[in-house]
Amino acid sequence: MSSLRLLSSAARRASKTLGRRGYAEVSDKLKLSLVLPHEALYTSSDVLQVNISAEAGDMGILANHVPSIEAVRPGVVEVIESNGTSKKFFASGGFATVHPNNKLTINVVEAAPLDQFSTEAVRANLQEALKVTSGNGTEAEKAEARIEADVYEALQAALSK
DSSP: OOHHHHHHHHHHHHHHHSOOOOOOOTTOOEEEEEEOSSOEEEEEEEEEEEEEEETTEEEEEETTOOOEEEEEOSEEEEEEETTSOEEEEEEOSEEEEEETTTEEEEEESSEEEGGGOOHHHHHHHHHHHHHHHTSSOOHHHHHHHHHHHHHHHHHHHHHTO
């Protein structure tokens, strides 16, 4: 038997024995950990949904989500708690890991509540970073400034919503 037929035969048998995934029930909750290298920024076992800015696109994560690992790009992490309140954090980038048993871990380099940022300070820092990218600095300085500018642009977009 060819290896392709063997794999497809095994997959058909497995799909008959495994349960089908359904949509998350309203009573299902996520256990969320939003962590920085030096501290846990937010932990809760009573979260309905988490919206992240993933490299593949914006996504919402509910209970019973398929286990996966997603790269997080600079943007907003929105946590919707079971009482309906929403908390928003700005994250500079990292990884989100969806574990079995409704557990979500988001590891980011830097993050803070969105309401702690000043629109004026973000605008000024963005202009400074853009000056460096078009200046006479080294290629390393320009690359670092481009990364800063990308983060500030994402932050500015998040604050304008």
